[in-house]
Amino acid sequence: MSDPHLGSGSSANPNLVLTLVYFLTIAAILIGTAVYFIVMARITDPEVRLMELITTQREVQHLIDNLSSQFSNFWRLPLRWRSMKPYYTHQTLSWIFILALVASVVVLIVALALDLAQVARISTLTYVVSLNALFMVRQHLYYIRRTYLTYDAEHYLVLDTTKFYYFDWSVFNVVQLGILVIEFLQLLSFPIRDLLDALYLSKNQQLNGNSDGSNTASFIIGIITMFANLSSKFYVIQFWFLVSVIGCIVLVMTVIHTYNAMRPHRPIAIYWVKYLLPLANLLYLPMLVMLIGSAACLSKIGTEDASDSSSGLLRCDSPSVVKPLYLALTVVAYTAGYVILTAFVTSFDRIPIKGEIHYKSQGVAFLKNMSMLLSIDFLLVANSYRHIRSILSLVIVLSMVCFNINTQPCFVEQINYWRTYGFCCILWVALIVTMLTNEDSTLSDTGTGGIVSALAVGAVILL
Numbered sequence: 001m002s003d004p005h006l007g008s009g010s011s012a013n014p015n016l017v018l019t020l021v022y023f024l025t026i027a028a029i030l031i032g033t034a035v036y037f038i039v040m041a042r043i044t045d046p047e048v049r050l051m052e053l054i055t056t057q058r059e060v061q062h063l064i065d066n067l068s069s070q071f072s073n074f075w076r077l078p079l080r081w082r083s084m085k086p087y088y089t090h091q092t093l094s095w096i097f098i099l100a101l102v103a104s105v106v107v108l109i110v111a112l113a114l115d116l117a118q119v120a121r122i123s124t125l126t127y128v129v130s131l132n133a134l135f136m137v138r139q140h141l142y143y144i145r146r147t148y149l150t151y152d153a154e155h156y157l158v159l160d161t162t163k164f165y166y167f168d169w170s171v172f173n174v175v176q177l178g179i180l181v182i183e184f185l186q187l188l189s190f191p192i193r194d195l196l197d198a199l200y201l202s203k204n205q206q207l208n209g210n211s212d213g214s215n216t217a218s219f220i221i222g223i224i225t226m227f228a229n230l231s232s233k234f235y236v237i238q239f240w241f242l243v244s245v246i247g248c249i250v251l252v253m254t255v256i257h258t259y260n261a262m263r264p265h266r267p268i269a270i271y272w273v274k275y276l277l278p279l280a281n282l283l284y285l286p287m288l289v290m291l292i293g294s295a296a297c298l299s300k301i302g303t304e305d306a307s308d309s310s311s312g313l314l315r316c317d318s319p320s321v322v323k324p325l326y327l328a329l330t331v332v333a334y335t336a337g338y339v340i341l342t343a344f345v346t347s348f349d350r351i352p353i354k355g356e357i358h359y360k361s362q363g364v365a366f367l368k369n370m371s372m373l374l375s376i377d378f379l380l381v382a383n384s385y386r387h388i389r390s391i392l393s394l395v396i397v398l399s400m401v402c403f404n405i406n407t408q409p410c411f412v413e414q415i416n417y418w419r420t421y422g423f424c425c426i427l428w429v430a431l432i433v434t435m436l437t438n439e440d441s442t443l444s445d446t447g448t449g450g451i452v453s454a455l456a457v458g459a460v461i462l463l
Helices: 013-041 045-075 088-114 117-149 153-161 172-209 213-227 232-262 271-299 322-344 360-380 383-407 411-437 440-462
Strands: none
Touching: 013 232, 013 271, 045 117, 045 271, 045 322, 088 117, 088 322, 117 271, 117 322, 117 360, 153 322, 172 271, 172 360, 172 411, 213 322, 232 271, 232 322, 271 322, 271 360, 322 360, 383 411
16 A cells, blocks of 8 residues: 655655664664773773772662652552642642543543544543643652652752853763753754644645645654654554563563562662663653654544644554554553653752753653643644644743743753753744644745744844
8 A cells, every 4th residue: 555645756765764764773872872881891990990880879779769759659649638638739630630541541442442533532632641740740749758758868958959050071961962952853843843734734725736845844854853754554663663662661670670679689780770861861752752643643543634744743544553452552652651761761860970961850850741741732632723732832832941940950050041042942933833823824825935034033033
């Protein structure tokens, strides 16, 4: 079955190129990380290496303790009103979101069984939003109570008062800067992709033409951000790859936890977990956004948005794709991946050395969760509510700007400044999208040149 989204005269399959780039990039990151640490282990003095391992083991053990405290706090939900004191708001909201989760799961199962496309779509959106909201509430409560949940109150007092004005150009900092740039481009891609889809959809309705320009732009965005917009056969490959990766993560965590609990005197060494943090931060959005895109695409099958170019980051219109099975697996994989990855990247709370780019865990938690809400907004909200979607994106990005200014989540002030600037750029693009996508006539009259001019004026003002 040929893919209608591909151009017939193209010499190379863009979906094949994008798929190869996606997997080759992941392989290069993994191999590069392994080679770097192997080389550093060989050229470092043995005594220095031993001290680094001891320090790393201590930091990782602190990470594991924080991770255990987060999960313990997540599941500790009192039923009685008196037991909720003094956190009535957090506990009440938690139970509301849990009830929403249970209700959405029941409705989703019934909708899939009866093939009710619109109901399945709404229940999928409700489930994902409720899960993210529940985890955000529980994490906020954890950060309020963590002085009482953990054994080291002085450690967090030092973290709250540490501040640097400049950073050095170490390999670690270069990697952190690279991750910052990629995250900025990933977040910026959501309003830009929405704008391009709306622009070319409006022109196609008038001219009955094709959307080669939109496909080309989406292809370029996919290459830069690792957010692939794949055809159906490549969707199946990437879907099972992501499900397998998340399944392996859950299996490894279960095996290590069980083994160490059964043999506490000879536990499995876990110092290597620290080296997975940059990879987790880099692949956090691509992995979870791919699953959100999968849910968006599957939930829109049978609705009026299914034929639009913005029906999802992934196209799932192949006859081999069984919608109930794939959507159920997507929901399960997203639940496991989101909870594990978010808890993991927000549990590393070591005291940084001077000049090192490092972040406070509560800042990482808020910005990661808001990034996921932004992706949910652009991918799961229906195209018929595009103006509401744009307004919600403004609220989300504006909250990220205010949070970054107010809390200064990075220990280096220069990084906080540039990160705020980046969020302001995304806010400007989201504002342009909100103004231009409210009316199709406004969008088609403005055209690509007017949009580029507006973005350029905004960039000059920000600079």
